[in-house]
């Protein structure tokens with residue numbers, strides 16, 4: 001049986017698919033495993049995209065509008081970010097109510113807390 005044109009095309013397509021797969025493998029191994037983002041990494045992205053219009057890019061410092069919040073514990077973030085409130089008994093840094101609740105961040109507060117704790121240079125609670 002003489003090799004038909006169609007047969008050759010199929011073969012060459014199969015070869016190029018195999019090459020693409022190999023190339024993909026080579027690239028994957030060259031770059032190592034895709035880096036897993038930690039909770040703090042994800043929190044940093046959330047912070048930069050949602051908070052630094054008011055808070056400082058360095059959460060240890062006061063921002064243009066909002067106070068330093070590097071040591072904000074999980075319960076405070078939950079209350080303030082999701083509900084616009086404070087945990088029972090908490091004395092707010094400021095008496096103003098400029099910051100609105102950001103309820104769409106539900107599910108990201110753990111990451112935010114991990115990020116803020118990771119960059120905190122203060123002693124918690126001071």
Ligand code: HEC
Nearest residue numbers: 050051054065066067069072080092093094096097098099
């Ligand atoms: C529109 C500006 C604005 C944005 C955006 C904003 N904040 Fe605030 N934030 C403030 C201001 C101003 C205060 C001080 C209280 C007030 O006036 O609401 C505050 C207070 C806080 C407090 C309470 C601090 C304390 O101990 O009393 C926390 C925690 C906080 N912000 C976290 C965040 C986080 C996390 C984000 C992003 C997800 C964020 N804020 C986004 C302006 C903002």
